[in-house]
Amino acid sequence: MTDTTARPRPRRSLATRIPLFAQVRSSIGLQRGMLVAGLVITGVFVITAIFAPLLAPYGFAQLRADGTPFGAQEAPNAEHLLGTTVGGYDVLSRVIWGAQTAILTIVVSVILSIFAGIFLGLVSGYIGGWLDRVLVVVCDAIYAFPSLLLAIVMSIVISGGQSNLFGGILAASISITVVFIPQYFRVIRAETVRIKSEAYVESAKVIGTRAPRIVFRHVLRNATRSLPLLLTLNSSEALLTLAGLGFLGFGIEPSAAAEWGYDLNKSLSDVTSGIWWTSLFPGLAIVLAVLGITLLGESLNDLADPRLRGRRAALDTGAPAPDNGAAPHGSAASGQAVVADDRATTNDEERVS
Amino acid sequence: MTAELSSPDPASAAPPAVLRRGSSSGGGGLGRYVLVRFLLIIPTVFILVTLVFLLMRTTGDPITAALGGKLTGPQLQERIHEAGYDRPLIVQYLEYLGNIFTGNFGNTLSDNRPVTQVLLTYGGATLELAFYALIVAFIVGIPLGMVAAYFRDRTPDAFLRIFAILCYATPVFFAGLLLKLVFAVWFQILPVAGRASTGAELQMQFLQSKTGIYLIDAIQTGNPDVIGDVLSHAVLPGVALGLLTAGVFLRLVRTNLIGTLGTDYVDSARSRGVTEFRLVRKHAYRPALIPIITVIGLQIALLLGGAVLTETTFEWKGLGFQLAQYLQARDFVAVQGIVALLAVIVAVTNFIVDIIAALIDPRVRY
Numbered sequence: 001m002t003d004t005t006a007r008p009r010p011r012r013s014l015a016t017r018i019p020l021f022a023q024v025r026s027s028i029g030l031q032r033g034m035l036v037a038g039l040v041i042t043g044v045f046v047i048t049a050i051f052a053p054l055l056a057p058y059g060f061a062q063l064r065a066d067g068t069p070f071g072a073q074e075a076p077n078a079e080h081l082l083g084t085t086v087g088g089y090d091v092l093s094r095v096i097w098g099a100q101t102a103i104l105t106i107v108v109s110v111i112l113s114i115f116a117g118i119f120l121g122l123v124s125g126y127i128g129g130w131l132d133r134v135l136v137v138v139c140d141a142i143y144a145f146p147s148l149l150l151a152i153v154m155s156i157v158i159s160g161g162q163s164n165l166f167g168g169i170l171a172a173s174i175s176i177t178v179v180f181i182p183q184y185f186r187v188i189r190a191e192t193v194r195i196k197s198e199a200y201v202e203s204a205k206v207i208g209t210r211a212p213r214i215v216f217r218h219v220l221r222n223a224t225r226s227l228p229l230l231l232t233l234n235s236s237e238a239l240l241t242l243a244g245l246g247f248l249g250f251g252i253e254p255s256a257a258a259e260w261g262y263d264l265n266k267s268l269s270d271v272t273s274g275i276w277w278t279s280l281f282p283g284l285a286i287v288l289a290v291l292g293i294t295l296l297g298e299s300l301n302d303l304a305d306p307r308l309r310g311r312r313a314a315l316d317t318g319a320p321a322p323d324n325g326a327a328p329h330g331s332a333a334s335g336q337a338v339v340a341d342d343r344a345t346t347n348d349e350e351r352v353s
Numbered sequence: 354m355t356a357e358l359s360s361p362d363p364a365s366a367a368p369p370a371v372l373r374r375g376s377s378s379g380g381g382g383l384g385r386y387v388l389v390r391f392l393l394i395i396p397t398v399f400i401l402v403t404l405v406f407l408l409m410r411t412t413g414d415p416i417t418a419a420l421g422g423k424l425t426g427p428q429l430q431e432r433i434h435e436a437g438y439d440r441p442l443i444v445q446y447l448e449y450l451g452n453i454f455t456g457n458f459g460n461t462l463s464d465n466r467p468v469t470q471v472l473l474t475y476g477g478a479t480l481e482l483a484f485y486a487l488i489v490a491f492i493v494g495i496p497l498g499m500v501a502a503y504f505r506d507r508t509p510d511a512f513l514r515i516f517a518i519l520c521y522a523t524p525v526f527f528a529g530l531l532l533k534l535v536f537a538v539w540f541q542i543l544p545v546a547g548r549a550s551t552g553a554e555l556q557m558q559f560l561q562s563k564t565g566i567y568l569i570d571a572i573q574t575g576n577p578d579v580i581g582d583v584l585s586h587a588v589l590p591g592v593a594l595g596l597l598t599a600g601v602f603l604r605l606v607r608t609n610l611i612g613t614l615g616t617d618y619v620d621s622a623r624s625r626g627v628t629e630f631r632l633v634r635k636h637a638y639r640p641a642l643i644p645i646i647t648v649i650g651l652q653i654a655l656l657l658g659g660a661v662l663t664e665t666t667f668e669w670k671g672l673g674f675q676l677a678q679y680l681q682a683r684d685f686v687a688v689q690g691i692v693a694l695l696a697v698i699v700a701v702t703n704f705i706v707d708i709i710a711a712l713i714d715p716r717v718r719y
Contacts, residue, residue, distance in 0.1 A: 030511045141400040144651070144703060148658035149692050156685060157408045240524055244662055247526050248677055264526060268666065271530050272545055274538050283527035290522035298518065 035299035041292025049099040057081075058090045060097035060258035073270065076277055083277040086266055087254060091277055095285050097258035101169060102239055102289060108173035109180065109238045110231055116177065117184020118220070124185070125192025126215050136189070139182035147237075148244050151175035155250045168252030168259075172245055176238045187230060191223035198222075229304070232297030236290045243286050260286050383711060390707055394700045401696035405689055406449055414438035415685040419462045458694055461679065461687035468690030471675060477565030478548060478671030482594060482663065483656045485587050487649075489595025490602050495645075497599075498606025503633045505611055513603065520600025525659045529593040529666035536589060544586050546668040553582040590667045594659050598652050605648055609641035643714045650706035654699050 024035055048055060063069055070090060076083040082091035124135040142150065154175035159168065195201060196219065204214050246252070246261020254262060260282040267279035409415070416432050424432065433439055437448075452459065458468035501513040537545040544550065548567050549557070556579050557563065557570040564570055571583040613619060614637050622636050623629075661673030668674065672691060679687035 030506060030514075033511075034514075137396050138400055141397045142404070144397065144654060144699060145401055145696060146654045146658035146699065148661060149695060152680065152688070153405055153408050153692060156680075156688070157411055236522070243524050244526075244658075247524070247662060248665065249681055261524075264524075264530065268530070271534050271538065274534075276534055279527070279530045279534070283524070283530065286527060287519070287523050291518060294518050294522055 031299055031302055034295050035303070038292050038295030038297075038299055041288055042296055045099055045289045045292055046103065048096055049103040052097050052100045056093040056096040058093040060089070060094050061255045062090065062093065063088050073275055073278070082281050085263065085278045086270055089254065091263075091281050094254075094258040094263055095260070095281050098260045098263070098282065098285060099289070101252065101257045101259050102242065104169050105172050105176070105242045106235045106238045108169065109176040110234055112173060112177040113180035113184055113234065114227070114231070117181045118188050118224070120181065121185045121188025122192055122215050122220060122223070125189040126196060126211070126219060128193075132189075135185070139185050142178070143182040143186070147179040148241060150179050151241050151245055152248065152250060154178050155245055159250075168256055172242050172250075172252070173238075175245065176241045179241065180234050180238075183230060183234065184227075187226055188223050191226070192219050195219050195222050229297055229301050232293055232300065236293040236297070239286065239290050239293070386711055387708055390704055390711075394704050397700045398697055401700075402450070402453060402693050403446075405692050405696070406446060409685055409689045410442060410445070415462060415689075418685050419683045453693065458690035459686050461684055461690070463679065463682045463684040463687065468687060468694065471687070471691065472672065472694055474565065475670060475672045475675045478567070478669060479657075479660050479664070479673060481566045481568060481587070482590055482660055482669055482671060483653075485591030486594035486598060486656060486659075486663075487652075489591050490598035490652075493595065494599035494602025495606050495642075498603040499610060499633055499638060501603065501607040502610035502614065502637075503629065505607075510607075513607070517600040517603040517607075520596045520603070523596070524662070525593050525597055526662045526666045528596060529590065529663055532589045532593055533666070543588055548586050548669055549579075549583050550586075553579045590663050590669050593666070594656065594663045597659055598656065601648065601652065601655075602645060605645055606638075606641060609644055610637050613637040613641045643710070646706065646710045646713060650703045650710075653702045653706070657695055657699065 024032065024039070058065065070080065070084045070088050072084060072086055072088045074080055074084040076091075080090050080092065082095065084090055085094070120135060120139075124132045151172075152175075155171050158174055159171040201214060201218050204218055242259070243261035243264070246259045246263075247265045249262075249265060252259045252262065263282040264279055264286075267275070267282070270276075270278045414433055414436075416436060416438060417429060420429065420432065437445065449459075456469060458472075460467050461471065497513055497516070501510045501517075504510045504513075533545060536543045548554075549571075553571070556574050556576060557567065560570055560573055562573065567583045568580075568587070571580040574580075610633060614632065616637075619632055619636050623632060627636070657673070660671065661676055663669065664671045664674035665677045672695075676688065676691050679685075679691070
């Protein structure tokens with residue numbers, strides 16, 4: 001820790017300030033491979049989602065072209081590169097459109113849970129008392145419960161089990177959000193409790209700063225360092241939960257949007273008769289998307305954790321090592337001040353740029 | 354997998370804070386821990402049951418949901434009145450709590466059976482599936498985790514880590530579908546679905562002491578064909594669900610072993626000339642296994658969620674399969690009952706796992 005601060009700070013060019021660039025540079029060997037692979041797969045996933053209307057040969061709910069129906073369960077051929085489903089949809093088109101549904105769900109659910117989780121965590125950690133205790137017990141109870149079951153209950157509540165276009169995406173997202181709130185809550189609350197006793201917060205109190213300002217300006221800003229990691233992890237979990245809901249028949253109607261889990265559910269009986277293309281491709285899409293996001297999150301986590309980082313890699317970008325909330329803070333007590341100091345500087349720079 | 358990266362699991366993290374006051378006085382640590390940990394089950398179950406009740410009731414009454422299209426308005430009203438769903442919410446809630454306290458989780462709407470009976474009939478199957486999955490997870494996850502730690506940052510480690518991530522990234526139902534396609538449809542060496550073939554089921558039907566757990570029943574028949582049949586049906590679902598957990602175990606063993614391999618006592622053993630292989634095998638691996646026990650508690654929740662999907666994929670007639678059936682039938686009384694029951698099961702298993710962890714590792718108690 002002291003070694004890092006003693007060295008002259010590297011020049012921070014524009015390139016190094018682009019998120020992830022510094023991590024790619026500082027990684028080596030396998031870790032770099034995993035990080036780059038994660039970036040590439042996630043990039044392809046996002047691009048597919050954005051340009052789905054251009055990439056997909058047909059619409060997700062299209063059943064006929066030029067007046068002639070596609071036909072059901074057709075093996076991959078020139079017209080339908082990946083074949084057609086039992087319902088007569090084009091598999092390739094639905095796989096591509098599915099990326100859009102997946103991304104939308106991830107974005108909505110992660111945004112919702114970040115806001116709710118951060119707010120609750122800040123309030124709970126800062127105010128403390130019985131409110132804190134109740135929230136902690138409630139969140140722990142939710143956290144320990146099978147998330148898929150909770151999501152099922154939520155989706156019944158929100159959409160009554162039947163979903164249409166954005167209602168479906170919203171229902172899935174909110175269902176997933178409820179599962180995620182406790183995770184953000186715990187991380188932010190733990191950080192808040194720690195930061196609350198820092199000298200600068202006490203100073204702010206002494207000069208009469210109001211609580212909301214302290215919470216949002218001093219505490220929040222320093223409490224969010226482990227969020228990016230949690231965010232990638234939750235994105236992949238959101239995707240899996242959406243697919244799970246779809247597989248159980250709580251997904252989105254095929255005429256409203258394409259959803260990989262729903263398609264897999266419909267392909268369940270195909271498999272027994274040896275029809276492989278209806279299940280393989282939506283399934284692979286899920287695996288690849290989750291794989292990409294997970295690789296990304298994993299590598300970022302490893303690079304941030306000195307115990308897991310490759311031995312020769314030295315991540316020295318001026319950014320702090322965001323611990324994952326699980327590491328005991330006491331053990332790093334000596335380094336803590338330096339990190340917090342560093343963090344403040346980074347924040348200033350980010351605000352300017 | 355998040356368990357390992359985000360904060361530690363709630364069950365094991367909460368009690369020490371509560372206990373801190375008493376721990377300094379020494380003596381009676383374990384007894385006190387068990388008691389406090391046991392008392393913590395009550396709020397957990399209470400909160401989950403309340404949450405499920407409130408959430409399910411905000412959608413309206415279950416009778417309209419289940420029979421809405423099938424009955425006329427007045428008929429519907431009559432049914433709602435009979436079942437008491439037109440009373441104030443608080444009255445319904447208190448009655449519901451009282452019923453749960455006496456072990457009554459309500460009757461299903463679609464086939465009018467007590468939810469507890471549904472549990473008794475199908476719970477064994479889910480238990481059996483979870484058991485197979487845990488075995489697969491142990492057999493696959495722990496040795497591979499040790500190998501990965503031994504080859505840290507070298508090629509085998511790279512492949513194993515990607516394998517672990519793939520285990521997590523593959524939804525159980527997709528893994529199930531693939532396994533089914535390859536081993537049951539293309540190679541035809543394993544059965545496609547179900548828990549046993551009809552012949553074997555018939556043989557087990559006439560047993561005096563049926564347990565519902567097919568493996569035990571099959572052993573009771575004493576017929577090796579039946580045992581083989583039951584086991585061959587279990588392979589694919591067990592592997593599909595087990596791989597999910599195997600990935601978690603692999604990563605956990607790897608991370609912990611790497612951590613333990615850097616400790617002083619391992620270093621001192623290394624300096625005495627103990628080979629690296631023996632270090633992994635004898636010195637570092639025992640302490641690295643302790644976190645696994647804690648994580649199994651969290652895995653139970655994951656396994657139950659996964660069981661719903663696996664059972665649907667393989668038509669494995671357990672609780673999860675049944676839950677999916679009730680979901681399709683819009684029988685939300687049954688869903689509420691099963692979910693509440695599962696909440697109790699998860700809380701109790703977590704309790705048991707925590708106690709085991711405390712017995713093995715005294716540090717947990719303080």
